[in-house]
Amino acid sequence: MDKKLNRDTLCVQAGWSPKKGEPRVVPICQSTTFKYDTSEQMARLFDLEESGYFYTRLQNPTNDAVAAKIAALEGGVGAMLTASGQAANFYAVFNICEAGDHVVCSSTVYGGTYNLFAVTLKKLGIGCTFVDAGLPEEELDKAFRPNTKALFGETISNPGGDVLDIEKFARTAHRHGVPLIVDNTFATPINCRPFEWGADIVTHSTTKYMDGHAVSVGGAIVDSGNFDWEAHADKFPGLTAPDPSYHGLTYTKAFGRMAYITKATAQLMRDLGSTQSPQNAFLLNLGLETLHLRMPRHCGNAQRVAEWLEAHPKVKWVNYCGLKSSKYYELGRKYLPDGSCGVIAFGLDGSREDAVRFMDRLRFICIVTHVADARTCVLHPASHTHRQLSDEQLREAGVAPDLIRLSVGIENAEDILSDLEQALEGM
Ligand SMILES: *Cc1c(COP(=O)(O)O)cnc(C)c1O
Numbered sequence: 001m002d003k004k005l006n007r008d009t010l011c012v013q014a015g016w017s018p019k020k021g022e023p024r025v026v027p028i029c030q031s032t033t034f035k036y037d038t039s040e041q042m043a044r045l046f047d048l049e050e051s052g053y054f055y056t057r058l059q060n061p062t063n064d065a066v067a068a069k070i071a072a073l074e075g076g077v078g079a080m081l082t083a084s085g086q087a088a089n090f091y092a093v094f095n096i097c098e099a100g101d102h103v104v105c106s107s108t109v110y111g112g113t114y115n116l117f118a119v120t121l122k123k124l125g126i127g128c129t130f131v132d133a134g135l136p137e138e139e140l141d142k143a144f145r146p147n148t149k150a151l152f153g154e155t156i157s158n159p160g161g162d163v164l165d166i167e168k169f170a171r172t173a174h175r176h177g178v179p180l181i182v183d184n185t186f187a188t189p190i191n192c193r194p195f196e197w198g199a200d201i202v203t204h205s206t207t208k209y210m211d212g213h214a215v216s217v218g219g220a221i222v223d224s225g226n227f228d229w230e231a232h233a234d235k236f237p238g239l240t241a242p243d244p245s246y247h248g249l250t251y252t253k254a255f256g257r258m259a260y261i262t263k264a265t266a267q268l269m270r271d272l273g274s275t276q277s278p279q280n281a282f283l284l285n286l287g288l289e290t291l292h293l294r295m296p297r298h299c300g301n302a303q304r305v306a307e308w309l310e311a312h313p314k315v316k317w318v319n320y321c322g323l324k325s326s327k328y329y330e331l332g333r334k335y336l337p338d339g340s341c342g343v344i345a346f347g348l349d350g351s352r353e354d355a356v357r358f359m360d361r362l363r364f365i366c367i368v369t370h371v372a373d374a375r376t377c378v379l380h381p382a383s384h385t386h387r388q389l390s391d392e393q394l395r396e397a398g399v400a401p402d403l404i405r406l407s408v409g410i411e412n413a414e415d416i417l418s419d420l421e422q423a424l425e426g427m
Pocket residue numbers: 084085086087089110112113154158183185186204205206207208217218219
């Protein structure tokens with residue numbers, strides 16, 4: 001596909017170019033396995049000497065078409081779909097880390113990512129230092145150790161809405177010879193392409209805006225192909241030294257700029273197997289076909305709702321980077337000039353219980369454990385998604401106990417405001 005096409009066109013067209021007589025729409029290849037004529041043909045696939053399909057845990061044509069679309073949208077050299085966003089973030093880190101290694105991560109990342117890094121990676125022997133992403137570079141430097149293998153952050157943090165200074169993070173990571181991994185779930189490549197600001201690897205929970213209709217859980221990892229693993233060969237032996245599980249093949253030598261994403265597929269997906277089902281990939285692709293239409297609507301509606309909330313006497317605070325009062329307004333203008341996302345964090349002038357009462361009074365705006373889909377929804381992280389975190393961890397994660405996360409959908413803005421109004425009225 002022509003790389004120069006605009007994002008709008010890539011959303012609709014990228015990843016699948018049918019040949020004569022083939023289906024116009026990406027077909028669902030609902031097959032675990034693929035046929036070959038000779039044993040020799042199949043053996044070459046297993047040795048990674050030829051590319052081709054043999055078992056859906058490793059690769060599937062539907063998934064590959066959708067991954068190629070996401071890679072095109074982000075401007076990467078390759079991508080891999082995973083069964084969930086959690087799997088994407090786990091693989092993105094585990095692809096270059098092993099027991100004894102360490103990562104540095106922004107402290108305001110999504111609660112699931114926080115748990116994964118703080119608790120589960122630790123059990124695998126991988127340490128994590130959480131940092132305040134707003135610190136100056138000299139302070140961030142102090143978190144790095146000789147065994148640090150990656151720096152991690154979210155373009156827009158879930159649920160706090162902090163905007164990452166991607167260039168600052170990229171410079172910091174590169175000064176320590178490690179890649180910057182950015183979770184771009186909330187911004188989507190429609191509003192920000194982290195590779196253009198120096199990020200090396202991008203991850204997504206495709207469950208959110210990319211799917212957009214709350215029908216399929218999924219994730220993706222995208223490789224920019226820009227990080228020079230060979231220049232830091234001693235840090236990344238998994239990529240730069242022979243892999244005994246592939247007869248001594250070395251990923252950087254065999255695959256060049258595709259080394260990282262090929263290893264993620266050929267080794268991690270083979271061994272750990274969090275494959276996205278082709279059915280879900282098909283649904284994800286339908287979502288992607290309208291991502292460029294939905295994102296501006298989410299952002300436009302959220303901007304109106306954020307301004308309205310900020311002016312409401314019963315609202316104590318609002319965090320949305322589109323508001324001039326936001327401490328992320330300038331970073332938002334730099335990295336997200338066309339809009340950020342539909343997610344707003346705010347607190348009521350009242351107790352923690354008032355937040356719960358307000359949410360219970362809403363009508364079509366529902367309380368759901370979800371965010372970033374077509375339907376406006378609301379959640380109280382301290383009572384729901386983040387309830388495993390202690391008060392101190394909550395504060396560190398940028399989640400105030402009164403924080404209400406409002407995910408503004410693509411309905412009519414007036415109707416969204418009316419529902420919020422009637423719920424606030426009786427308080
Ligand atoms: C939801 C989310 C995840 C986890 O994704 P799942 O698809 O739910 O596994 C990771 N990062 C961010 C920013 C998210 O919003």
